[in-house]
Amino acid sequence: MDEKSVKPRGELVQVINQFTKQDGIHDTAIPALRFIRASQITEPIYSVYEPSLCITAQGSKVVMLGSKSYQYDPGSFLTASVHLPITGQVLEASPETPYLSLQLNFDMNQILDVIQASEQTVKAKPESGSGLVISPLNDTLYDAVLRLVKLLETPADIAVLAPYTIREIIYRVLQDEQNASLKQFALIGSHSHRIAKVMERLKSDFALPLPIDELAKEARMSASSLYHYFKEITGMSPNQYQKQIRLQEARRLLLTESIEAADAAFQVGYESPSHFSREYARMFGLPPIKDIQRFRDDYLPR
Template identity: 75%
Template sequence: MGDWFEKQRRELLQIIEKFTLEDGTHDTQVPGLRLIRTSELSEPVYSVYEPSLCIVAQGSKVVMLGQEVYHYDPSSYLTASAHLPITGQVMEASRETPYLSLQILFDMNQILDIMQASGEAIRAKSEASRGLKVSRMQDTLLDAVLRLVKLIETPQDIPVLAPYVIREIIYRVLQNENNASLKQFAVIGSHAQRIAGVVERLNRDFAQPLRIDELAAEARMSASSLYDYFKEVTGMSPIQFQKHIRLQEARRLIFSRSINAAEAAFQVGYESPSHFSREYARMFGLPPVRDVRRLRSYLVDGITVSE
């Protein structure tokens, strides 16, 4: 990366640092723009990525989707095309040089609008690709992102200028050949768009029994096609995906509401508390009670987690 890129990156991280005085995820007045700061190496953080663009100004992060690992830093960026359960971990951060990043949420209507404005033929295709991508950062994209973040300093300009800059950012992302498949998640009737619909349903109805035939009928696919395309997009089978969502929600319930493990298990759809505890320990490394006790000890010690 050249001098111009480094100058832009430094200006970006200075603004993020200015508006994130404490560690954590900070919403801004710019719709869909979040700023993230972490001053220490994080424990693995389990969350669900929304369709979004994630950019690092300082530090680096690793994200796991299923068994796949995605690493990104200031020279790259990550795009998420669907609501996906991930495990994220900040790999470079300190009090002196905190991890600083941003996330820009987008929706598929914005992508369709840009495709139409570009005169691109909108055709549903029988293809689907992984819902996470890491791409090399480009000067034109960084320039647009910096202009969006700078609007935080002039909030009176946000209603007029932010929609146009966000539109440019999405356009720049779609220009990258690595993100060409992102367009199919926006095209109604495409295999990618239908799988995204199944993903949304599993995120919403995770506590309900998993009925593959019903999901396949809703997606207008055979059960075998649903399985294959779902795994192509998410890196997991539908049942593995549901398990991730259930366990993440159970962990949140136990931690934030102080309910016991058995009650959390029933709320997220498990019929057997012992089965739940085994799967919980397999995913998070410890049984529920010990895991939550460890999480609380990290908070007491001042260690925070981030998106």
């Protein structure tokens, strides 16, 4: 796209800045929408992305999924098609020019509804693709997103207008060729939809042993096909995906419930505390107790 056709992003910065006076994640009066603010470059942050649209209004961020990295800034947007354990890091931010972004969550029913209403065709291929996609942010999508966030300035309009504006945003996202695979996740019977169901099972039953043969049977796929498509979408194997979900949940338990590391290990499905400690350190850089202490020293008020 010609750069001259891209509108200034100042209005989006102003609105997000208005509703985020402190660093952190801020829920809004629109349930599916939240804002993120950071006044400095961050350490890698581990989280699970829901199906969503992410736009950076100011600054830049990188997201790691498996071995791949996805960097986006005010000229681009990121879409997550399924629940994905990621590592995110703010790359550009300062107290004077903080990192400002938004995340709009959606579900597959909303996508399917838009596909059916617009009579959009879904190509047989690509049958699947990465669960994360970076695309250029064009004026039509930007205008729809700006109208949505500006509804926060007139709360009485949200209940009536927000659902229609979100529907338009999804329509604009689906028009982008790079997001063609997003349609596949909404279509029952597609490989992408079956993999999404496997992810839901791994996410909900992360503490249970889930052999790939069992998952493949539920997905009505061969084990080799499941492994292939799962890795194509997530950048990792089903076992690695489950491991990341387990370790992120263990870290949450250690931070919020003040339990012993061994108890957290058992709760998330590890039989050996020493095995848990090794894998925890491999992912977060320190053993559980030292990692939690570092987090509290660095981020909690004294």
